[in-house]
Structures are given as structure tokens and as C-alpha cells.
Amino acid sequence: MANYTAADIKALRERTGAGMLDVKKALDEADGDTQKALEIIRVKGLKGVTKREGRSTAEGIIVARAENNVGYMVEVNSETDFVAKSAPFVEFGNKVLDAAVAADAADLESLLATEVDGKTVSELVTETGALLGEKVVVRRVARVAGDHVAVYLHKTSKDLPAQVGVLLAVSGADAEAAAHDVAVHIAAMSPTFLSEEDVPAETVENEKRVAEETARNEGKPDKIIPNIVQGRLKGYYKDVVLVDQDFAKDSKKSVGQVLSEAGATATAFARFRVGA
CATH class of the missing domain: 1.10.8.10 (Ubiquitin-associated (UBA) domain)
Known part of the structure; x- marks a missing residue:
């Protein structure tokens, strides 16, 4: 024995x-x-690499950091939460983040092609999956630059590494405290767009069409339908646009108001949630 x-x-x-x-x-x-x-x-x-190719990778880790006013964030996935919280997997996630920072990677293709100790990140993915016995995937990377970049990582379970990550770029001399609070807000409220101008025109037109059809089906008078449409469009913006959302820590203010009072302006953000 x-x-x-x-x-x-x-x-x-x-x-x-x-x-x-x-x-x-x-x-x-x-x-x-x-x-x-x-x-x-x-x-x-x-x-067993080939056998694992079709498996689902719904677990994983979000890693992020900012250097020299540039923030980088990476999502790395595994099959099980057991592997996701293991030391080798967490170490691998941080190694991929290091590669993203070193290469100034803004897209997945360039990140996977980046060399680390003589091997590409893509090759390291295969090796790590072999070691852990699960399918491992580097799913996505984000790069955000600005006068100040706040980084926020959130654990949805105390037993797991961070499952939600946020990068937020802001301008303004004294914006750091507000940037952190807004980054926490983004993690909780998951906005889709930074401003109303960022919402695609076709999305806006579709929301207007749905609002108008709904109002007509409800039997609303024609003369008040335009106002109803604008009101419902405003409600849509409050759901999906960061600066229009009610601030999580004080719902009497919008995120835009909170930033303005702090002398700050949000210029870009990215939010990842594992598997979402």
C-alpha cells in the first residue's frame, strides 16, 4: 500500500x-x-481536454486592479465552485490579470495571445484545466481609463472569491470617495449604459413604440399619449442608465447628482458578474 x-x-x-x-x-x-x-x-x-470542451463553466472569479489611471478586469471561469475557490485557480486568475496589465489588453483576443514566461495565456488556460481536471475559460477582459479609476470587487458568498467586479473612471480633483461609492452602487444596481446618449437609437425607438402601443391598448386619450411615452421612457432610463439611477445609498438623489455634488463626472465603467 x-x-x-x-x-x-x-x-x-x-x-x-x-x-x-x-x-x-x-x-x-x-x-x-x-x-x-x-x-x-x-x-x-x-x-481529458477534449472531453471537457463541451462542459459548462458557470463558476469562476473576477479579478481587477488599477494602475496609472487605467483599470483592468478579467473574468475566469471554471465548472465548479470547489475549483473556483481553490488556491491554484485564484493564482491563475491573478496571473491572467497580470498579463492583461502588462500587455495593456483591451480585448480577449490580445489577452489570450499575450505571453507569460514563454507561453501564451491561451496555452496556460489549457495547462491549468489539465491540472485542475475541469474546463477553464478566460471569458472576457475590460480596460477603463480616466483621471481616476475606482475598483470594486464583491463577494456574493464568503466562501468564494469575488463574483462581481466594477471599474469606474471619473474626472474631478476630489472624486475618489464618490467614485468608490458609485462603484459599489454599480455592483448592486447593474446599469447598462453610462448616459442617455449611450443608449442605442433603435433601443430608444423600440421603448417608445412599446410605450405608445401599451398606452393605446389601455385606452388612453391620444392627446396625452406623447406625455405618457416620455414618462415611460424616463422610467426606462432610470432603470438602465447609471447617472439617472436612484443612488443606492440615498434614493432621494440620482447618481448624477451625487457625482456632481462631489465635483466629479463619470466617464466610463465596466461591470462583470461571473456567468452573467
Whole structure:
């Protein structure tokens, strides 16, 4: 019988994120040699890459940071929350973020092609999936630049790494405190657009059409329908436009008002939620 302990199994599981049965089999095959077992897990993982291609990756991590007034954020996905919270997976997520910062990556294609220690991020994805025994995906990357960039990461569960991330760029000399509060607001309220001008024209026209048809179906008089349409369009903006939303910490004010009072202007933002 191979010479290893329960502590050896636990340590190898934490190091690889692999299942208990896989770890025990690897240790048995390696006669208790941890390094050999680690290599066995990796090799078997590489052989299973094709089998994992069609699997769902709904779990994962959001990592982000800002440097020199530029913020970067990356979503990396796994199949299970067990792997998502494992040390190797979290380390891999941070390595991908480092690559995004070093390459000033603003799109996924350039990030995946970035080299880290002689290998592309794409190759590291394959290797990490092999080690962890699950499909691993770098799903998306965001880059936001401005006079000041606030970064906010939110844990939806205390047992998991951050599942929601926000980058917010603002202008204004004393905007940092307000930027943080608005970044927290974005995490909670998930706006789609920064301003009304950012809403596509076809989306606006569709909202107007729906509002008008609804008003007519409700039997509203023709003369008041334009006002109803504008009112409902304003309501739509309050739902999806950041600066029009009621501020989460004080619903008597809009986000735009809060920023204005702080002498700040929001110029760009990005929000990621794992799997969304």
C-alpha cells in the first residue's frame, strides 16, 4: 500500500483543486510521492481536454486592479465552485490579470495571445484545466481609463472569491470617495449604459413604440399619449442608465447628482458578474 496520509491528500487537493478520488488514485500510482502524483494529475488532465470542451463553466472569479489611471478586469471561469475557490485557480486568475496589465489588453483576443514566461495565456488556460481536471475559460477582459479609476470587487458568498467586479473612471480633483461609492452602487444596481446618449437609437425607438402601443391598448386619450411615452421612457432610463439611477445609498438623489455634488463626472465603467 502506498505510503501517504490524509494530510497528504488534503495538501494535494488544495494544490491542484482535483477531486479526492483522483488525488488518491494519483498518490497510489505514485507510491505516495507527491511530486509524481502532481505530474500524474496534470498528464491525465491534458488527456481529458477534449472531453471537457463541451462542459459548462458557470463558476469562476473576477479579478481587477488599477494602475496609472487605467483599470483592468478579467473574468475566469471554471465548472465548479470547489475549483473556483481553490488556491491554484485564484493564482491563475491573478496571473491572467497580470498579463492583461502588462500587455495593456483591451480585448480577449490580445489577452489570450499575450505571453507569460514563454507561453501564451491561451496555452496556460489549457495547462491549468489539465491540472485542475475541469474546463477553464478566460471569458472576457475590460480596460477603463480616466483621471481616476475606482475598483470594486464583491463577494456574493464568503466562501468564494469575488463574483462581481466594477471599474469606474471619473474626472474631478476630489472624486475618489464618490467614485468608490458609485462603484459599489454599480455592483448592486447593474446599469447598462453610462448616459442617455449611450443608449442605442433603435433601443430608444423600440421603448417608445412599446410605450405608445401599451398606452393605446389601455385606452388612453391620444392627446396625452406623447406625455405618457416620455414618462415611460424616463422610467426606462432610470432603470438602465447609471447617472439617472436612484443612488443606492440615498434614493432621494440620482447618481448624477451625487457625482456632481462631489465635483466629479463619470466617464466610463465596466461591470462583470461571473456567468452573467
